[in-house]
Amino acid sequence: MSLIVTLRVPVILAMIVLAGCATPERAPELVPPPPVAASTWRQVDSDIGAGSRAATSAARSFAYSQMENWKQLASQRAEADFIPWFSSYWTQQWLTAKVAWYNLSSGDTTDPPVNRLAAYLQEQYHDRVLAPVAEEVDPETIRAQATKLYIRHLSEQVQPIAQRYGVPQDQFERRLQDIPAIALAPPAAHNASLYQIVYSEPIDNLPAYAALLRQAREAAANAGAGLSKKRISPVAKQVSEKLMDRLAISGGASAASALVGGIAGTVISLGAAGIGVMLHEAGRAEIESQLRETLNAAMDDMWHILMDDPNTGMMAGIYYLSEQIEKSTPQTFTQPVEPARQALETLLPDESPAQEQTGNDEAPDENGAGKE
DSSP states (O other): OHHHHHHHHHHHHHHHHHHHHHSOOOOOOOOOOOOOOHHHHHHHHHHHHHHHHHHHHHHHHHHHHHHHHHHHHHHHHIIIIIHHHHHSHHHHHHHHHHHHHHHHTGGGOSSOHHHHHHHHHHHHHIIIIIHHHHTTSOHHHHHHHHHHHHHHHHHHHHTTHHHHHTOOHHHHHHHHHTSEEEEOOSSGGGEEEHHHHHHOSSGGGOHHHHHHHHHHHHHHHHHTOTTOOSSOOHHHHHHHHHHHHHHHHHTHHHHHHHHHHHOSSOSSOHHHHHHHHHHHHHHHHHHHHHHHHHHHHHHHHHHHHHHHOTTTSTTHHHHHHHHHHHHHSOOOOOOOOOHHHHHHOOOOGGGOGGGOOOOOOOOOOTTOTTOO
16 A cells, blocks of 8 residues: 555656646736937937938939039020020011010000010020920929938938837837928828838828929929919010110111001011121121020029029928928037137148138029029
């Protein structure tokens, strides 16, 4: 009997051990991550703002190079088409006839003849220069490409920030969701957080992004900037006024007025045309030189408006996004260098104070020359 008891004890102990092993382990309690320090969040915000500024710089460099190409093509097109067309003898005669017609019919409209002639010249410049160039390099396309490039660079700058400071990803994403990047509602779909901007792929599928581009495009059209034919540009009016003055001095306007009123066919005889062509060619170089100077100045103004106007230019969408981000991510400024320490520093030859530039590129005001 004692032997049986002795044999049973190890068996019972083994069963107890096996039963213990079969008992499911208790899951460890999840310990919430420690709260992120306020100083860390300030650094995160500072890095988001810095990322936005870096993305803005990259997008501006792209837009600048593309618009430089556009400007060069427009100047070449004007030289090859618009200037020869405008300065030709027959165009000048045609413009003379138009001025005469405008003067005759001025009683039927409140629009002065000089404005009507300017509108015609602006339309010709658009059709002969701006529209053909846009088929190769389109400012509207550049605006969209630059905005998309900004968003891509911004995403590359922002996404690694959480890992850099050890911020839990879910908390970092909530922080991005709290930053309004686009606020164009209604409808509500025209609002978007920085999280949506950074993580939406492709960005074209985001309704708020499409609304942002549409806002810039409509603002440019309403302002008569760039390729628009809605408003008479100052340069078109200036050319029109000079042409009106020249025709008035030469008596061409009054002569054409009489001819237009009495003859429906040929305005001038072939013999008079031959003499007129010779006289015109003698002064054609001066006409082209004056027009070229005016157009070049206008093109420079138009380029700056297209590049720098915060509401209608190539950077309009980018400036909007960066401003929204800057509002929610204040910069962290470093402490200024103490005067005593600053005096000990040695400037490199190309870093002397006399060589520092402090001026900022400013876009012309809305009355600047060159709007089309």
